[in-house]
Amino acid sequence: xxxxDFNFYPLTAVLFVIIVLIQFLLxxxxxxxxxxxxxxxxxxxxxxMGLYDWRFCLCMTGG
Amino acid sequence: MHDRGxxxxxxxxxxxxxxxxxKRSILTAxxxxxxxxxxxxxxxxxxxxxxxxxTVGKTWTTxxxxxxxxxxxxxxxxxxYLLDVSWGMMPAEKNILDIALFLSFFxxxxxxxxxxxxxxxxxxxxxxxxxLKNIEAGIQIFVFGLFKKLVLADxxxxxxxxxxxxxxxxxxxxxxxxxxxxxxxxxxxxxxxSDMAIGMAKIFGYDxxxxxxxxxxxxxxxEFWDRWHISLSxxxxxxxxxxxxVSMNRKITDIPKEKRKKLKNLQMYAALLITxxxxxxxxxxGFTFIVWGLCHGVWSVLHSMxxxxxxxxxxxxxxxxxxxxxxxxxLLTFFTVNVIQxxxxxxxxxxxxxxxxxxxxxxxxxxxxxxxxxxxxxxxxVSTLIAHFHNKEKRSIENTEGFYPLMDLNTVKGLSCFFFFxxxxxxxxxxxxxxxxxxxx
Numbered sequence: 001x002x003x004x005d006f007n008f009y010p011l012t013a014v015l016f017v018i019i020v021l022i023q024f025l026l027x028x029x030x031x032x033x034x035x036x037x038x039x040x041x042x043x044x045x046x047x048x049m050g051l052y053d054w055r056f057c058l059c060m061t062g063g
Numbered sequence: 064m065h066d067r068g069x070x071x072x073x074x075x076x077x078x079x080x081x082x083x084x085x086k087r088s089i090l091t092a093x094x095x096x097x098x099x100x101x102x103x104x105x106x107x108x109x110x111x112x113x114x115x116x117x118t119v120g121k122t123w124t125t126x127x128x129x130x131x132x133x134x135x136x137x138x139x140x141x142x143x144y145l146l147d148v149s150w151g152m153m154p155a156e157k158n159i160l161d162i163a164l165f166l167s168f169f170x171x172x173x174x175x176x177x178x179x180x181x182x183x184x185x186x187x188x189x190x191x192x193x194x195l196k197n198i199e200a201g202i203q204i205f206v207f208g209l210f211k212k213l214v215l216a217d218x219x220x221x222x223x224x225x226x227x228x229x230x231x232x233x234x235x236x237x238x239x240x241x242x243x244x245x246x247x248x249x250x251x252x253x254x255x256x257s258d259m260a261i262g263m264a265k266i267f268g269y270d271x272x273x274x275x276x277x278x279x280x281x282x283x284x285x286e287f288w289d290r291w292h293i294s295l296s297x298x299x300x301x302x303x304x305x306x307x308x309v310s311m312n313r314k315i316t317d318i319p320k321e322k323r324k325k326l327k328n329l330q331m332y333a334a335l336l337i338t339x340x341x342x343x344x345x346x347x348x349g350f351t352f353i354v355w356g357l358c359h360g361v362w363s364v365l366h367s368m369x370x371x372x373x374x375x376x377x378x379x380x381x382x383x384x385x386x387x388x389x390x391x392x393x394l395l396t397f398f399t400v401n402v403i404q405x406x407x408x409x410x411x412x413x414x415x416x417x418x419x420x421x422x423x424x425x426x427x428x429x430x431x432x433x434x435x436x437x438x439x440x441x442x443x444x445v446s447t448l449i450a451h452f453h454n455k456e457k458r459s460i461e462n463t464e465g466f467y468p469l470m471d472l473n474t475v476k477g478l479s480c481f482f483f484f485x486x487x488x489x490x491x492x493x494x495x496x497x498x499x500x501x502x503x504x
Contacts, residue, residue: 002173003259004212004497012263019267020193034190038164041267045169052132052173 002052015044071097072141073162076148076155091149095142102138105130110348135345135504136175137166139298144180146302153181161187170263174256174501176274176294183269191268199472201265206485207467208258212499213492215442216252218435219244220497227408230421234428238421244436245408246401250278251439252500253292258467277447277465282392283370284362287400295345299338307334332367336360346407346504351415355406362399 002008019037026033075094082090103111109125116123131137144165147153156162165183226233226241233241257274264271274294281287288296311330315323336357343356373381384392405422409415451463470477 002499002502003209003256003263004499016193016266023192030190035160037191038160038187041169042160042164042167045164045167045172048169049132049167049172053129 002048007051008048011044011047015040067101068098068137068141069159069163069166072144072166073156073159076145077157079145079149080155087149091145094145098138098142098145102134104128105134107344107348130503132502133172133174136171136177139177139295139345140166140180143177143298143302144184147179147181153184156180156184158187168264168269170260170267171271174253174260174499174504176257176260176271177298178271178294179298182272186269193266193268197265197268200467200469201262201267203262203469203472203481204265204467205259205262206481206488208255208260208262209492210484210488211251211255211258213494214488215435215439216248216255216500217493217495217497219248219251219433219439221493221495222431222433222436223248223408227414227418230418231426232428233421234430235421235425237429237431238418240431240433240436242405242418242422243401244433244439246397246404247436247439247443249404249407249500250275250443256499256501273465275465277450277463279397279443280393280447280463281396282389283396284359284366284399285370287396288359288363295342299342303341304334304338307337328368328371332364335363335367339363349410350412351406351409354412354415355403358403358406362403 018040022036022040023033026036071094075090079087079090079094105128108128109123113123113125144153144156144162148155156165161184164187165178165180168178168183171178223241223245226238227245230238230241254275261271261273272294274292276290276293278287278291281290308331311334312327315326315330318326337360339356339360340353341356342359343352343354346352346355370381402419402422405418406412406415409418447463449468450465453466470480472478472481
């Protein structure tokens, strides 16, 4: 899954909303908000990576 | 693969930072070797085994090894960070979360750019926030990239793939037109991805350095590599070319001065060849990439020899080059880069030589003046001219630099232009089955 896969966009929009919410809710706790944002970004990065590799697996096995 | 990469990149630098002298070198070498082995197994194992087996007259059944997304970019980022720590250019990062995010940050996952640890890790320490200003800039940069990819690169790809599939079916002129479209397709595809990555990172508050800077205005091969895939060129320069030349120079300290100068030049040429060879191998497991890398290496060596000679004997000529000759240099560089690109774009050496044969022999066939190529060239020329006239104080070709023409989206004019551009991308875009070319590396 990458920029030209259109499933990418709704997922990224959800990520965006989550991070905006975190930054808004933890406005006064900057360090915590930064750490939580980074954790979510990392999880999303692994999700994107996993989905990309999984799709590639399907292509290889003809699925 | 990624978790192993993160573990190596997290714990080795901590040990490297504490170690000194020989122990430090051994630890660095061990970490780099493990990372290179990971890349080797995933990317080159099948190629290596099939080459070895075919030389001994046996066949090799290709193993279904799934190449993890962006593995080459990932491993190069990790090696760069390890070497930075080992050379004392930055402290080792203690937070494993930061290391993991630095290596696998989603916008740059598929095709880079290769970010250096010293550029990105400090950003993770700061409290980067999503702001309206960043969203405004990021979304515009992203849409530029999307336009390059969907409207320009993918349409060119249809024509290029057709001609590369059966070059002898097309007339000589069409084959040349396809060759001149290949480099353009790669440029719009890859720089499109880079723009999207830069834009997406910007939306989330992070800065990724630019990967292209008007590469087709380069006057020679050396300048071309300063402007094309900048993150890879600078990586190769810092972590490969410089260490090779330094280690070679150490061995000739007790040689007389005059001889030493000649030897230094020879060593530089050898280092150039090695660097470009590795650049070729990095791009893909195949002889076409090795030949492509070697061609660039040989050309760089020849250019380096020529410029050394000219600087020694015709200093004033080099300094006061006319505009006509400069344009000629640009065209010559563009032409040569396009011809060498045939190896990069072909599946095998046989197909590459067949393509070259079709280019350099006159023959009849389908003649197709593909309109999208004209459109892509028009976009390229107009945007280059805009960049050239952008900064009135620096109106010379060597100072021409690319930039993002960002608009103020708070105005009706800015917003209308932006939505018009989005609409143009959707209306003209190619929405067939497609991939990023550098995604397979």
